[in-house]
Amino acid sequence: MFINKLNQLKMGQTLFDKVWDAHVVDTIKNGPQILYIDKHLIHEVTSPQAFNELENRNIPVFRPQQIVATADHNTPTQNQHLPVKDELSRKQLKQLSENCKKNNITLYELGHKYNGIVHVMAPELGITQPGMTIVCGDSHTSTHGAFGSIAFGIGTSQVAQVFASQCLLLTKPKSLRVTVNGTLKKGVLPKDVILYIISKLGTNAGTGYFCEYAGDVFENMSMEGRMTVCNMSIEMGARGGMIAPDQTTFDYVKGKKFAPKGEAFEKKVKYWKTLPTEANATFDKEYTFEASDIEPMVTYGTNPGMGIKVTENIPTLKDASFEKSLKYMNFKQGESLINKPINFVFIGSCTNSRIEDFRVAASFIKGKKKANNVTAWLVPGSKQVETQIIEEGLKTIFDDAGFELRQPGCSACLAMNDDKIPQGEYCVSTSNRNFEGRQGQGSRTILASPLVAAATAVEGKIVDVTKQLN
Amino acid sequence: MEKFKTLQSTAIPLAIENIDTDQIIPARFLKATDRKGFGDNVFRDWRFNKDETTNSSFVLNNPKYNGQILVAGDNFGCGSSREHAAWALSDYGLKVIVSSFFADIFKGNALNNGLLPVQVSKDFLKVLLDIVTKNPKTQLTVDLEKQSISVKGTSFKESFEIDTYKKTCLINGYDDIDYLLSKKETIKAFEAKKTY
Ligand code: SF4
Numbered sequence: 001m002f003i004n005k006l007n008q009l010k011m012g013q014t015l016f017d018k019v020w021d022a023h024v025v026d027t028i029k030n031g032p033q034i035l036y037i038d039k040h041l042i043h044e045v046t047s048p049q050a051f052n053e054l055e056n057r058n059i060p061v062f063r064p065q066q067i068v069a070t071a072d073h074n075t076p077t078q079n080q081h082l083p084v085k086d087e088l089s090r091k092q093l094k095q096l097s098e099n100c101k102k103n104n105i106t107l108y109e110l111g112h113k114y115n116g117i118v119h120v121m122a123p124e125l126g127i128t129q130p131g132m133t134i135v136c137g138d139s140h141t142s143t144h145g146a147f148g149s150i151a152f153g154i155g156t157s158q159v160a161q162v163f164a165s166q167c168l169l170l171t172k173p174k175s176l177r178v179t180v181n182g183t184l185k186k187g188v189l190p191k192d193v194i195l196y197i198i199s200k201l202g203t204n205a206g207t208g209y210f211c212e213y214a215g216d217v218f219e220n221m222s223m224e225g226r227m228t229v230c231n232m233s234i235e236m237g238a239r240g241g242m243i244a245p246d247q248t249t250f251d252y253v254k255g256k257k258f259a260p261k262g263e264a265f266e267k268k269v270k271y272w273k274t275l276p277t278e279a280n281a282t283f284d285k286e287y288t289f290e291a292s293d294i295e296p297m298v299t300y301g302t303n304p305g306m307g308i309k310v311t312e313n314i315p316t317l318k319d320a321s322f323e324k325s326l327k328y329m330n331f332k333q334g335e336s337l338i339n340k341p342i343n344f345v346f347i348g349s350c351t352n353s354r355i356e357d358f359r360v361a362a363s364f365i366k367g368k369k370k371a372n373n374v375t376a377w378l379v380p381g382s383k384q385v386e387t388q389i390i391e392e393g394l395k396t397i398f399d400d401a402g403f404e405l406r407q408p409g410c411s412a413c414l415a416m417n418d419d420k421i422p423q424g425e426y427c428v429s430t431s432n433r434n435f436e437g438r439q440g441q442g443s444r445t446i447l448a449s450p451l452v453a454a455a456t457a458v459e460g461k462i463v464d465v466t467k468q469l470n
Numbered sequence: 471m472e473k474f475k476t477l478q479s480t481a482i483p484l485a486i487e488n489i490d491t492d493q494i495i496p497a498r499f500l501k502a503t504d505r506k507g508f509g510d511n512v513f514r515d516w517r518f519n520k521d522e523t524t525n526s527s528f529v530l531n532n533p534k535y536n537g538q539i540l541v542a543g544d545n546f547g548c549g550s551s552r553e554h555a556a557w558a559l560s561d562y563g564l565k566v567i568v569s570s571f572f573a574d575i576f577k578g579n580a581l582n583n584g585l586l587p588v589q590v591s592k593d594f595l596k597v598l599l600d601i602v603t604k605n606p607k608t609q610l611t612v613d614l615e616k617q618s619i620s621v622k623g624t625s626f627k628e629s630f631e632i633d634t635y636k637k638t639c640l641i642n643g644y645d646d647i648d649y650l651l652s653k654k655e656t657i658k659a660f661e662a663k664k665t666y
Contacts, residue, residue, distance in 0.1 A: 025660040026653060031635030034653060036660055046552065048503035059651065074501065088501035095503050131666055139551035139575060153575055155553035157582035157645070165650035167657055171633060173574075203488065204545050207574055237548065239574050271666060303488055303548075321487040321543070414497040414550075423520065435492040435549060437515050 012278025014175055015244050016210050019150045019275065023133045025167055032169040038132040040066055040162045041118045042105070044096040045073045045416070046137030050159035051099040061103040063166045068127055069100050069107040072117045074416050077379055077406035080111050089417065114257075116382020116408045119143040119350035123227065124384050126256025130245035130272040135162060140350050140432065141240070142233040146226035147253070148245035148275055150210070153234065173239055174284040176209035177277075180217040182291030187466040189360065190225035191352055191430065191449035193217060194232040195297035199307035201287065206238025209285065212277060213243050217291050223252040224356035231351045232432050235304040244276035296465055298337055299434050299447040301325040306434075310337065310452065310464050328436055329444050330424075337446070337462045342426050345376040345457040346439070348406075349413035349431035352450050353381030355388045357430065361454040362394040364465075370402040371460025377419065378403050379411040403457065415440045428456040472584045473643035476613045477565050478622065480537035483602045484529055489542055490549030491576060495558040497550075508554055509561030534606040538565040541602055544592065545569070547576025556583045566612050568619065570595040581636050582645065588612060588619050594628045601626070614640060 013021075025034040047069070054061065061067070074089045084090040093110065100107035108114040114121055119140055122128045128144045134151040135141060137159045144151035154168065161168055178197055211233050218226060226243045233241030250269050253259045260268050295309040302325040308314065314326070316333040326333060347353070347361055358378065370376050378398055380386040386408055389395050398405050412419040413431040420440030421427040427445055430453050431438075434445035448456070455465040499511040516528050524531050540559070546569035547555060556579040559567065565585065570592045572580075580587045590598070601621060602608050609622035614637065620627035639645060650657075 022666045026656050028635055031633065034650070034657070036657070036664075045500050049505050049553075052504060053647075057647070059647070086501075092501055092503055137551065137553075139549070153551040155551055155556070155575060155579035155582060157553060157579065157647075161646050161650055164647050165654065165657060166661075167650055167653075169635070169646045169649065203548060204571060204573070207571070237573060303490070324486070414492075416497045416500060433490075433492070433549060435490050437496060438492055441496075441498075441515060442520065 012281035014277040014281045014283065015148055015212055015242055015275055016150065016175055017281070019131055019133065019148070020172060022131070023150070032171045034167050035133060035170050037135050037162050037166055037168060038066065039068070039127060039134045041122055041134065041136035041141070042067060042069045042159065043073055043118050043136070043138065044071050044092045046156050047099065047159055048092065048095050049156045050137070050163055051103070053160040054163050059164045061105070061163045064104040066166060067105045068122065069096060069105050070115055070118050070121055071096055071110050073410045073414065075110050075409040076417050077409050077411045077419055080407045086417070113383050116384065117350045117353065117410055119227070119231065120353060120381030120385065123147065123223070124256070124382060126253055126259030129253055129259065129268070130249055131275055135168065139234045140231050142238070143227050143231040143350055145230040145233065145240045145242040146223060147249055148242055148272065150240060150242070152240040173210045174208055176206060176211045176238065176285045177283040177287070178211060178213050179215040179286070179288045180213070180291055181215040181288070182217065184217060184291045184294060185466070187296055187451060187469045188294050189449040189451055190221055190228040192294055192297045194229045195299065195304070195307045195447060196294045197289065198232065198236045198305050199297065200289070201236050201305070203235060203303050203305040204237040206233065206236040209238050211238040211241045212283070213241055214277070218243050219246065222356060223248060224354040227354065228351055232304065235432060245272045296449060296452050298452065298462065299445070300329060300331050300337060302328055302434055302436050304432065304434060304447060307447070310462065338464060340426070340462045341373065342428050342446070342456050342461055343373050343375065344421050344425055344427035345374055345453050346379070346412045346427055346429040346431065347450050347453050348377065348379030348381070348411050349429070350381060350410070351432045352430035353379060353385065355385050357450040358385070358389050358394050359392070361450045362397045364451055364454045365401045365403065365458060366397050368401055368458045370457045373460045374457045376403040376457040377412060378405045379419070380408045382408050401458070412439050414438060415443070421445070428453050428462065471643045471645050474565070474584055474586055474614055474640045476611065476615070477538060478609055478611045479539050479565070480607060481539035481541050481568070481602045481610050482529055482535045482537055483599050484540055484542045485599050485603070487543035488545045488548060491547055491552050491555035492549055494547070494555040495552065500552060500554055505557050506561060508558035509563065512558040512562045538563060539568060539610055539612065540564050540566070541568045541595070541599055543569065544595070545571045545573065547580070548573040551575045551579070553579040553583070556580045556585050560585050568595065568598065581640065584640065586612065586614065586640065588630045590619065590628050590630060597626065
């Protein structure tokens with residue numbers, strides 16, 4: 001008994017514990033805790049009802065300076081300088097502008113040089129920093145955990161709660177750690193790592209948990225890669241994912257527009273260095289994988305857990321949900337996806353629309369042409385990424401290859417705007433969800449890395465891209 | 471928020487697993503700026519065929535089944551955080567969703583809208599789906615105070631878990647905003663002495 005107690009006292013804290021505990025305002029007996037929120041990101045789709053709620057109840061926005069807004073979900077990716085054609089979308093965007101203006105909230109609206117998908121623009125501007133609590137009415141808020149912050153998606157009622165109090169009532173989730181050690185093979189990207197993990201663990205292994213990613217693979221990953229990984233934490237059910245902040249993180253944040261400067265920055269770094277999980281900390285659940293087992297991945301079904309190595313065959317399983325899913329995709333049990341003709345390729349979304357993703361795609365595409373049957377859309381995650389693509393000369397490579405570079409936004413990731421994949425068509429997509437109809441009614445999504453997507457566009461079919469790398 | 475104590479109703483069986491919020495309410499219906507009216511489009515792409523005709527094989531279109539309780543397969547509400555999913559189900563007239571597993575965000579959203587997620591064991595769910603499917607007139611009783619779900623006229627019953635705080639909120643019809651606003655001074659004091 002005594003020894004147990006002693007052990008507990010000595011038990012180290014996790015990265016998650018440290019950040020969480022620092023933000024607890026109060027604890028309700030037998031109930032949730034009040035968690036303080038540092039940054040609240042909002043967009044046009046999940047905020048209007050929250051603003052209405054506050055207005056109806058006559059409650060002011062408590063801390064408008066801690067809120068940043070962008071328009072992304074519902075925006076066109078062509079002719080952004082013109083008025084938005086779709087009436088409902090236009091109305092939603094207009095309402096966001098009005099709400100922000102009324103409540104003194106900074107908005108990077110369509111066309112602004114900082115506009116972009118919320119999970120791409122905030123890190124890029126240094127709004128996202130280690131040790132913070134960050135929320136947004138969007139499940140892929142988990143992306144920001146790449147910086148060692150606690151970041152998670154919330155519903156609109158919670159958006160209203162944060163507007164009203166800069167806090168949320170929450171029960172502390174359990175902790176989960178996924179460790180991947182070793183060196184990744186050539187052609188294996190962060191997207192493959194996370195698709196592999198989800199294919200092994202399933203879509204609800206993480207429910208009720210916050211996940212920390214640890215091990216060589218994540219330590220050696222760029223910030224862009226870490227964001228890709230944390231982004232998809234929600235696809236295994238976890239509320240969020242985190243990676244310990246390190247020199248890679250500090251170097252990325254340094255000099256960004258809203259990052260602390262000079263001495264203030266050094267002071268922060270000193271604090272950030274105290275955040276990583278202690279060696280003797282324990283997790284409620286742990287999984288370990290080997291980097292060398294991972295290969296380029298593709299999904300074959302209608303949830304992100306239904307993934308295989310591109311060289312593998314679709315499993316055979318007697319299960320109603322599984323069969324329903326394959327029927328929707330028009331795939332057969334046991335078949336290989338290699339050489340499946342594909343007419344649509346989408347490189348974009350908050351998972352893979354950062355500059356690094358386009359560099360990878362461009363380096364493969366350079367000097368090649370897309371196949372005639374393919375429509376290939378490249379949608380940068382933000383205005384800044386778009387500018388970088390042009391400045392680095394990647395646009396020329398894409399233009400020459402027949403790819404279509406569009407303007408930033410969520411685009412075909414959820415197909416709320418005009419960027420829809422037609423009925424029955426397959427799309428190899430770098431986004432994060434392959435649900436039925438996600439990319440347009442009746443569309444069929446195959447999730448993959450930007451490299452696999454680029455190779456698919458060039459070949460007009462699914463191929464084992466590793467065979468083409470030297 | 472409406473108060474919730476007990477509910478007796480027939481139920482609609484929807485024996486599909488991993489129902490994600492994109493199925494509950496597809497993204498193209500998210501352009502509205504208020505909370506009402508989403509019920510018309512709940513499960514839109516399952517209720518209607520591609521040519522906009524009614525899909526008569528879908529359970530919501532089967533006149534035999536109705537009620538304020540939806541009994542769904544495992545892992546309900548995964549995917550997008552859109553609260554529109556909870557609004558759509560409520561707006562359609564549902565008060566309780568039964569499943570053997572709920573995705574985190576959906577669960578929170580449902581509770582914030584007076585829609586009660588009742589999580590039961592896989593075995594219980596299997597039998598329940600079977601009973602409800604075979605006899606659409608079956609009455610279920612969901613008692614929030616006692617935290618139990620039962621089939622009327624039988625001893626078939628299971629208890630379910632719910633956070634004590636959330637339970638109090640539902641029973642009294644309070645929401646989190648009321649509570650947080652009452653804590654404003656504590657929050658301000660926290661801001662003043664933040665250590666990070
Ligand atoms: S890109 Fe897709 S997943 Fe990401 S925020 Fe936009 S809609 Fe959501």
